[in-house]
Amino acid sequence: MSSVLFPKGICNKIDALLRDFWWGKKKRKVVLYLKDWASMCKPKSAGGLGLSRTKDMNAALLAKLGWSMANMDNKLWVSFFAAKYLKGRSFWNIKVSPTSSWVWKSVLSSRELLSKGICWKIGDGRGLEVWDNPWIPSLEGFKPSPISQSGRKFTAKSAYWLDQQPLFENLGPLSPAEWKSLWNLKIHERLKLFLWKIAWGLLPTMATLNVGFRVNSTQCQLCNSGVKTLEHLFIECPITRIAWHLSPWPIRFNTISPLSITDWIKLILDQADLLGCPKEEERHLTLFADICCDMIWMKRNEVSRTPVQVDPIKLEAHINQIYTTHLQAKAVPSLGSVPVQRVCRNHCGDILFVWAHQFSYEDPLIAEARAALLASSKAFESGLSSVFLEGDSLNVIQAIVGFPEEVFWSITNFARDISILLSSLQFWHASDVPRSCNYVARNVAKWALFCNASGTIPISSLPAYVLAEVAEGYGSQGL
Numbered sequence: 001m002s003s004v005l006f007p008k009g010i011c012n013k014i015d016a017l018l019r020d021f022w023w024g025k026k027k028r029k030v031v032l033y034l035k036d037w038a039s040m041c042k043p044k045s046a047g048g049l050g051l052s053r054t055k056d057m058n059a060a061l062l063a064k065l066g067w068s069m070a071n072m073d074n075k076l077w078v079s080f081f082a083a084k085y086l087k088g089r090s091f092w093n094i095k096v097s098p099t100s101s102w103v104w105k106s107v108l109s110s111r112e113l114l115s116k117g118i119c120w121k122i123g124d125g126r127g128l129e130v131w132d133n134p135w136i137p138s139l140e141g142f143k144p145s146p147i148s149q150s151g152r153k154f155t156a157k158s159a160y161w162l163d164q165q166p167l168f169e170n171l172g173p174l175s176p177a178e179w180k181s182l183w184n185l186k187i188h189e190r191l192k193l194f195l196w197k198i199a200w201g202l203l204p205t206m207a208t209l210n211v212g213f214r215v216n217s218t219q220c221q222l223c224n225s226g227v228k229t230l231e232h233l234f235i236e237c238p239i240t241r242i243a244w245h246l247s248p249w250p251i252r253f254n255t256i257s258p259l260s261i262t263d264w265i266k267l268i269l270d271q272a273d274l275l276g277c278p279k280e281e282e283r284h285l286t287l288f289a290d291i292c293c294d295m296i297w298m299k300r301n302e303v304s305r306t307p308v309q310v311d312p313i314k315l316e317a318h319i320n321q322i323y324t325t326h327l328q329a330k331a332v333p334s335l336g337s338v339p340v341q342r343v344c345r346n347h348c349g350d351i352l353f354v355w356a357h358q359f360s361y362e363d364p365l366i367a368e369a370r371a372a373l374l375a376s377s378k379a380f381e382s383g384l385s386s387v388f389l390e391g392d393s394l395n396v397i398q399a400i401v402g403f404p405e406e407v408f409w410s411i412t413n414f415a416r417d418i419s420i421l422l423s424s425l426q427f428w429h430a431s432d433v434p435r436s437c438n439y440v441a442r443n444v445a446k447w448a449l450f451c452n453a454s455g456t457i458p459i460s461s462l463p464a465y466v467l468a469e470v471a472e473g474y475g476s477q478g479l
């Protein structure tokens with residue numbers, strides 16, 4: 001792509017493959033393209049996703065070769081082409097010969113794009129064809145120069161965006177500043193994309209589908225009333241409003257309605273004016289609002305497949321749980337510590353103790369081994385007679401139960417100490433369990449990290465959602 005001009009048909013095919021991949025099209029599966037590819041290839045600040053069209057990217061990369069030819073860079077291939085094709089003539093004026101190689105034709109094809117962004121810098125006048133070459137920067141049509149008007153160096157990226165200037169028009173529902181604000185949000189990328197889809201109205205609601213297809217009903221499945229538009233789903237639906245009313249930010253939409261979906265997105269991006277939200281709260285409200293929309297959309301999809309009565313209280317509780325998880329995920333451990341946690345249960349599965357620690361940065365395998373050692377020490381100190389030790393690190397468990405050929409040297413000493421401690425008990429058994437059975441321990445780790453909790457943690461201080469997986473019958477872990 002960076003050395004030859006791709007035929008238009010090939011470029012279109014590549015774009016079609018990329019587009020199908022983006023929209024999740026599979027063989028024999030019909031997909032609704034709710035937005036044209038060219039719009040999605042606009043810059044993010046212009047309402048697009050900043051994707052690259054193959055044809056444009058090909059042209060931008062070829063422009064780099066053209067730029068080298070225009071500058072007569074000290075490169076072997078430049079000297080070769082200059083000797084073979086230019087023969088002292090100007091790169092800008094030489095005509096394309098049908099007998100020229102495809103590569104040379106490709107290089108010459110870049111002149112059109114190059115001429116959009118460069119102009120001649122007048123030196124001694126040699127090599128400049130006054131009547132043919134653009135050389136006055138302020139006049140339209142005056143272009144090439146080995147030095148661009150702004151004095152910047154040429155890059156394929158700058159050439160690409162120069163070619164995209166016409167696409168900067170028609171920004172859609174938001175201003176460039178608002179689009180930038182959306183993409184600069186400190187939230188998960190998937191949530192940003194979800195907001196982008198809402199802003200453009202790209203979610204396939206029944207009302208949207210009804211425009212191009214005949215659907216049985218456009219009624220909202222959450223409340224069984226109202227036409228399911230995006231405005232209804234995210235703003236007007238009684239289920240949505242109850243969920244919001246129960247949330248930490250009980251927005252009363254009837255006091256600020258009527259809102260269009262664009263107004264709603266703007267409000268999510270900047271709540272200060274409409275809601276009077278304190279600056280420090282804005283970030284959290286944005287995250288919550290985005291998650292709220294996401295969960296409502298997922299619930300809508302769920303009831304579309306399997307119609308059930310939606311309980312707004314449960315829905316709000318789920319939204320709150322996901323919101324808390326996102327908040328905790330943002331509290332990423334610093335590069336210097338590894339959080340470990342242990343959970344101790346009795347023979348009935350009831351949790352007896354929970355511990356959380358953060359070790360200074362080291363190999364995660366060592367951290368796992370240290371966690372197992374601490375758990376064993378605690379079991380020994382507590383006077384337990386029978387212990388099942390479970391963990392999701394197969395290497396650590398194998399080291400403890402004694403598979404010498406499998407032991408990593410870095411955890412050999414830990415494994416030996418653990419074996420000595422456990423051997424003093426009446427009964428012990430160590431086994432590895434899938435990571436999916438470690439929900440409680442992982443939840444505790446996240447929670448402890450978020451709350452900066454360390455050491456022995458009272459069970460009563462743990463939020464219900466941290467232990468929720470126990471109630472739902474998931475596996476056990478820890479000691």
Ligand SMILES: [Zn+2]
Pocket residue numbers: 220221222223224225226232233236237238239
């Ligand atoms: Zn509804």
